[in-house]
Amino acid sequence: MASSAPPPPPSLPLSTPVPAGSEPAAAPALRVFLSRLNDSVRRSLSDRRPWSELADRSTFSRPESFSEATSRLRKNLAYFRVNYAAVIAVVLAVSLVTNPFSLLVLLSLLVAWCLLYLFRPSDPPLVLFGRTFTDRETLGGLVLLSVLVIFLTSVGSVIVSALVAGAGIVAAHGAFRVPEDLFLDEQEPGSATGLLSFLGGAASSAASAAVPVRV
Template sequence: MATPETISAAGVSTALGSATPSTRAAAARAFLGRISENWQQALSQSRPWRELVDRTSFGKPDSLSDATSRIRKNVAHFRLNYALIFTAVLALTLLSNPFSLFLLCGLLAAWIFMFIIRTAPLILFNRTFSEREALALMGLLSIVVIFMTNVGSVLISAAMLGAAVICVHAAFRVPDDLFLDDDVPASGGLLSFLSTGPSPPPIASHV
């Protein structure tokens, strides 16, 4: 007799195995649409770049705690600007390493082909692979490309360089002239604009 657990597992396996190209394309479009919406929301939260590079607002921090406080406040205020700087550092680092950039572009193209463009089942060495097995193969390929080549070290170096640039700027940028919005949490971080947005205000009930 089949238990509810086995029925549930069978249902999940069937759903994964019956994913059609149109379903994958629809999911990809929804994902890209969400990224576009989050990006538009992020642009609405951007700060003027002249505030970021105002030379009169720079000064040496008095102590480590003062530098930490400045970093926290500046990251909360300029989080989108810093995210763009981080992205620019990552892009420039990859452009200076064409082989790593080529491998990453090839890996991205493989993911797009496997789960968006491909319309027929995956057949390798006279064996048909399910969607779950194809996902596992792509995950293994990604691990090999990132960690078995110099791509991983390039990405880590770029991330460390970008973080260092942001921390140095934020530590020397005096935040006394910044007025943080009340609806923006100070601990939002660089990628806080990727959230789904502020929650709607509660509806008051009348007795």
């Protein structure tokens, strides 16, 4: 009697290797953006002047003419630029905190920008309501949504009022503070420093990190 052949061994499940460039790029892009933002904030804060110089009452006097006031303001802006930016930021933050609706709307816009454009990988494309949107259409829609939300609600008035109030405080301080004791540092023309310098580099780095590499 012929013996039957033994059954074949059970096959093991094989995992398909994932290509090197197909991992989600949102997390790396977010890390690059936050790292650049943190570095820019640290550099900006290192350039701030002592607040005791800003609030020294012995250096205040009324300007004799409008030209003297503008000259003082120009020198004080160059010297206290980081401190003045902090003052405007504090005024804006207080205005938003005292208007919870405006703060909630701005946070919602920020989340929409982060999820739909800044940290979203370009592949696969964005699909909403059964329609596929390109990156240009997504950017245009977010810009239009931001303009409508900010200028058709109370958010725009809150932001404009806070910026005007902060600019008024800065202008009054710069015009009444005598800048003779200030030593202005020479700065290379065209060099971008401060909190705004990270925008271009961070945006390009986030975009390059969000694009998957295909071999």
